[in-house]
Amino acid sequence: MKTEGQDSTARPIRFYGHGLPYIGELKVKGKLIVIEGPDASGRSTQITMLTEKLEAEGHAVVNTGLKRSELISQGIINAKRSLGTGKRTLSLFYAADFADQLENKIIPALRSGYIVLADRYIYTLMARDAVRGMNRKWCQDLFGFAVVPDLIFSLEVSPPELVHRVFQRQNTLDFYEAGMDMGLGEDVYSSFIRYQRLIAAEFKRMEVRYDMTPINGERMPLVVEAELENRILGFLTGQTQ
Amino acid sequence: MITRHPTREARTDGWLIAAEGIDGSGKSTQVHLLEQWLRQGGLRVFKTEWNSSDVVKEITSKGKKKGTLTPTTFSLLHATDFDDRYERNILPLLHAGYWVLADRYVYTAYARDAVRGCHPAWIRRLYSFARRPDIVFYFQVPVDVAVNRILSGRPKLKYYEAGMDLNLSNDVFESYRIFQSRVTKEYESMVRPEGFVVVDGSLRIEEQQRLVRDKVSELMPKEVVSKTMGRTGLENRGPG
Numbered sequence: 001m002k003t004e005g006q007d008s009t010a011r012p013i014r015f016y017g018h019g020l021p022y023i024g025e026l027k028v029k030g031k032l033i034v035i036e037g038p039d040a041s042g043r044s045t046q047i048t049m050l051t052e053k054l055e056a057e058g059h060a061v062v063n064t065g066l067k068r069s070e071l072i073s074q075g076i077i078n079a080k081r082s083l084g085t086g087k088r089t090l091s092l093f094y095a096a097d098f099a100d101q102l103e104n105k106i107i108p109a110l111r112s113g114y115i116v117l118a119d120r121y122i123y124t125l126m127a128r129d130a131v132r133g134m135n136r137k138w139c140q141d142l143f144g145f146a147v148v149p150d151l152i153f154s155l156e157v158s159p160p161e162l163v164h165r166v167f168q169r170q171n172t173l174d175f176y177e178a179g180m181d182m183g184l185g186e187d188v189y190s191s192f193i194r195y196q197r198l199i200a201a202e203f204k205r206m207e208v209r210y211d212m213t214p215i216n217g218e219r220m221p222l223v224v225e226a227e228l229e230n231r232i233l234g235f236l237t238g239q240t241q
Numbered sequence: 242m243i244t245r246h247p248t249r250e251a252r253t254d255g256w257l258i259a260a261e262g263i264d265g266s267g268k269s270t271q272v273h274l275l276e277q278w279l280r281q282g283g284l285r286v287f288k289t290e291w292n293s294s295d296v297v298k299e300i301t302s303k304g305k306k307k308g309t310l311t312p313t314t315f316s317l318l319h320a321t322d323f324d325d326r327y328e329r330n331i332l333p334l335l336h337a338g339y340w341v342l343a344d345r346y347v348y349t350a351y352a353r354d355a356v357r358g359c360h361p362a363w364i365r366r367l368y369s370f371a372r373r374p375d376i377v378f379y380f381q382v383p384v385d386v387a388v389n390r391i392l393s394g395r396p397k398l399k400y401y402e403a404g405m406d407l408n409l410s411n412d413v414f415e416s417y418r419i420f421q422s423r424v425t426k427e428y429e430s431m432v433r434p435e436g437f438v439v440v441d442g443s444l445r446i447e448e449q450q451r452l453v454r455d456k457v458s459e460l461m462p463k464e465v466v467s468k469t470m471g472r473t474g475l476e477n478r479g480p481g
Contacts, residue, residue, distance in 0.1 A: 019359075021312075032356055071303055071307070079296045086324065086329065089328060099311065141367070142366070144360075
């Protein structure tokens, strides 16, 4: 595996805020690439294809995602089931899950020179919170411990198209992905559309601030993959020159 | 934290009293006695304790057993626990006019998380949604006194409880001592800026409780104090 070919100079990790003071100055050779986008936007498909492609090019790849920490994801499931769980509580639970992924998976992988393909990152969490009326500044401060990614892609798919894609794999819309906890609409469909539009608007707000690259996710998967691949490989090659 | 009557937030009718101090400082005893006194006076009281959210405590407990909790994850899980109790119990009950007694409040996190290396400003912003208590009692004892109270029974000290994740010592008891010393230092640095009411933990229990009740009485309208509370309820006890 050609981990040396990526970038022979280790560069210091950057954090959005105060970071993780107890880990000290950290230089890594790996790269953090984030793929964001709503449920059913095709993220998982893209990540699978990109992982194969990057590995074929000789890069070592690690995949991470939200609600992946064995321990805390169970807590999140329980919290969602428990009536009366507040939105900030859920928000903090997700932040704990993310911190666990960041410290136990992402950072070690970056230290070892891996490319980390993150299936969603803090932006989905911040968008969900903002749409629910939580203070944006508080959320930004909360995630001050997050590492600044090298590349961030945001898959854009219109809400009606998302509905079709969801129904291709299951016959209901997820309660939270439809914003049903927010009382946005009388039926799940209209709630979903309204909610996803609000989330998309939130992402547009964050695009410039966080230097996100919007990607049209409505095209055929292979076309989307080709664009992502070109951008990622272009970035990686640019790093070694 | 939010101050008692911020312009943007609704006033609440209840009162929030917090008790802080390291383990073995006698704080829980004092909170219990305070609770009894208030109840006997016919007041509506609710007591909340650290790490007690039904939705979170199991996860925190499992995480602690595995020993894989980083300082940030540790901090966030405790914040989740606190927030669950805050949104479910503390805030609604304050709105309902209850006396809410918190055995440990945000300052526990400020102290412990800082000792673990989390950035102090980050911790404070994390808890910025929490209302400032009307009184914060800080039960101050020399570290060795508190530590010896806990260790005298040679209990089984748990990994994070002893601060073993900080590599302070290979010996769990020594680690516990050092950890509690550092937490105490953090508390001491908060006394002035946070306006703690310091209670000398080496006084007799009854004397401490008299101080606590006197202070709490200041929050009550005069008629309530003389009629229902019978001053501090400790008049019949002789000098120590």
